[in-house]
Structure formats: structure tokens, C-alpha cells
Amino acid sequence: SFGRVGEELGAQVYLVGGMVRDLLLRQDNFDVDLVVEGDGIAFAREIAAREGCRLRTHQKFGTAVLIFADGFKVDVASARMEYYQQPAALPTVEYASIKLDLFRRDFTINTLAIALNEGSFGELLDFFGGQRDLKDRAVRVLHNLSFVEDPTRVYRAVRFEQRLGFRMGRPTEHLLRSAVRQGFIERVGGNRLFRELELILREPDPWPAIQRMADLDLLKYIHPNLKVDARMPGLVAETRRVVHWYQLLYLHQPCEPWLVFLLSLTARLDDDSMLGMCRRLKVAPRFLDLLCEQRRAAKKVLAGLRRRVRRGTEPKASDLYRMLRPLDSEMLLFLMALGDDSIRQWVGHYLSSLQQVRCELNGHDLERLGLPPGPLFREILDTLLAGRLNGRLHSRDDELALVR
Ligand code: ATP
Secondary structure, rough: OHHHHHHHHHHHHHHHHHHHHHHHOOOOOOOEEEEEEEEHHHHHHHHHHHHOOOEEHHHHEEEEEEEEEOOEEEEEEEEOOOHHOOOOOOOOOOHHHHHHHHHHHOOOOHOEEEEEEOOOOEEEEEOOOOOHHHHHHHEEOOOOOHHOOHHHHHHHHHHHHHHHHHEOHHHHHHHHHHHHHHHHHOOOOOOHHHHHHHHOOOOOHHHHHEEEEHHOOOOOOOOOOOOOOOHHHHHHHHHHHHHHHHHHHHHOOOOHHHHHHHHHHHHOOHHHHHHHHHHHOOOHHHHHHEEEEEHHHHHHHHHHHHHHHHHHOOOOOHHHHHHHHOOHHHHEEEEEEEEOOHHHHHHHHHHHHHOOOOOOHHHHHHHHHOOOOOHHHHHHHHHHHHHHHHHOOOOHHHHHHHHH
16 A cells, blocks of 8 residues: 555655565565655655554654554655755656665665556666676675765675675775775764674674675774684684574573674673773663673683583582573573583573572562561572572472471
């Protein structure tokens, strides 16, 4: 119904961006991006009213997000109005507005659009050679100043190249290297850089992109000391394995694999450098705890576990629990990637089972047993949990017997 609503409002509506690219590549992509030649917000309001879906609008940018009941999202943007009044001399005047919108995009493969209005439904617009470059498997910029205009495109180029198995065109790589040499990346705001790094690390296998970043001398903008050393390939590969293992557990606990990859990428940075990186990249406070505080704590935990490996002593389940409990799953997976087989097994055991262990009695039960509430409760409940973890207590009756 997008096209019909567009028609009624007298606006052309186009499907653009990654979905069109991936449609032509026959790859799944569920991000629907629409561009409306006209008032995108009015268009989105009308769709929301008819379909009964939720709507978020950003007046300043002329954009909106439609959120359907099943969580499906559609991004709507307005092709810029000022371009609407182009002199009629332009050859493709009916497309002038969408053409300018597409011209502002990063790479030719992202400039394809499909018309959705009834009269022209399904028509593919290709102003900048996007189809040719999809066929050539090439990432190409639209003009020479593209990387200077927006240096985050440097990271985006690497991401698309590696994700799609494409290669930058030679002039494009040349422009990229020259923009890097001239220091344009330093102008990028930290949070934008971090966002692009996140997108790279969200790829199923970020390793090729990491290597390519090293090859293009892009890692130093994340932190000057960041290097790909001989141990990095093994660590990233191990990270992939543990992340995959964890996903197969289906624990329904929040876990962001890209953060585990970030921990691996930065494993060799010392604490001060890590803090420096987080400051420079304006890392959000919710990540700071994991990347700095927990990372410091985790080093001690790892040292403790390594001592046990050397001595050949298996940690008690309750000791493992006490050591690992303060750490988020991302940090635990990072420890698994860093550790040897024993450590991987211990931390894995914690993640897959110990973490879920609970004792049955709670504070109310203890009160009912006539115990005075206070710090004693915590101690008793901890003892009960330790008993469960170490396999000494198996039931509520076992627990009651111990308390009595
Ligand atoms: P993905 O499959 O990763 O979502 P995508 O192509 O949809 O790929 P997005 O990052 O979601 O990528 O961006 C949506 C569209 O917006 C892109 O197709 C691209 O044309 C455009 N775009 C995004 N960032 C930039 C940028 N820095 N410069 C120019 N165009 C950009």
C-alpha cells in the first residue's frame, strides 16, 4: 500500500538502499528504507493511520520510522524539498529529487532505487552505475571528494567490501588511502567512529575486515597502539567459536557478540590505553563498565584461574561462581577465548549451568523458620547456594535440614 498512499498524496515513493542492493544480490535484508519525493512525514502518518502501526518522527530531518505490530520496521525519509524546485531543463526532471537524494549516498551499489507508485511500480532507477558495480563486485564512490566529505565512509567501504566479498575499485581505494594519509579520519567525531566500528564487529566474521583495516592503516584511529599481531588471528577465531557455542545455548540472556570481538581486538591494549580509546571514541557509559572496570577485574580472575591450571587444582563450583558472577557474559566469553582448554571448560560450565543454579529457600522461608532478619540471612542463603553448586544439597528438604 506504500505506492497507493504515495499516489494519493501526489508523491513518488521509492524503495532504496541496502534492501535494493541485496535484492539484486539475492541476499536477505529486512531493512526497508523508503524515500518519498515530498513530505515523508505526512506519508508516514497516513500509512500509520491506515495500518494502525506506531510512528516515530524526526521533524528536523524529515524522517520517520513506522513500527508494525510484529516489530517490523520501515524507515521513511523525505527527498530534500529544496531540490524539488530544480530548473525544468534537467533531463530527468521527474526524478530530479530522488536522483539528488541518491547522489548523496556513499557507494554506487547503495544508490539503486525501486519505484513503488502504481504507474511505475517495480521500475529500477540506476543513475550511477550501481548494477554494473554489483556485477563487477566493486565498491565504488560516486565522486572524488566522497571520503573527504564524510570520512566514516572509509570504514563503511571496508565493511561492504568484506561483507559482500567485493573489492574496492582501484580509484576508490586510491582516494581512500589518500584521505587516510591526509588525516581526514581525525576529523570524525568519536561516537560516529565507534558506531562504524560496531557495525564492522557485528558482521558474523569480522576478521577479514579487521585485517583490511590494518592493511589500510585504519586501526590507529581507534587507538594509536592498536595493532594486528601474530596472536590476533587465533584470538579472533577462538572468539568466533565461543560466541557461536554460546548462541547455541539459547539462554535468552542479553549478549552482544560484537563487544566480545571488541574485547579481543583490544586485548593487547593496557588499561590506560583502553580508557584513552573509550574517551576518544566517546563510548557510552553502559559500555564503559564492561570495557574498563570489568576488564581490569577479569584480568585478576584470569590470573587466578591460570594459577589453578598450573597447580593442577580444579576450582570448586562455588568458587567459580563467586569469581565469575560479577562479570557480564561478554566478558566471560572473552575469558573463554583467551584461556586454555581448562579455563574454557570451567567458564563454559559456569555459563551453561552454574549461573542458573538457585537455592529453593528464600528470605520469607527463613523468617517463617523464626530466624531474625539481617545480615545472617545473606550468609545462610549463600551457604545454601554453595551447597547446591557443589552438589551437597539436592532438595528443599536438604536445605531445611541444613538450616535447622
Ligand atoms: P546494511 O545491510 O548494513 O543495513 P545498508 O546499506 O542498509 O546496509 P545503512 O548503514 O543502514 O546501510 O545505511 C542505509 C543507506 O544510507 C545506505 O544504503 C547508504 O546509501 C546510506 N548511507 C549510510 N551512511 C552513509 C554515509 N556515511 N554516507 C552516505 N550514505 C550513507
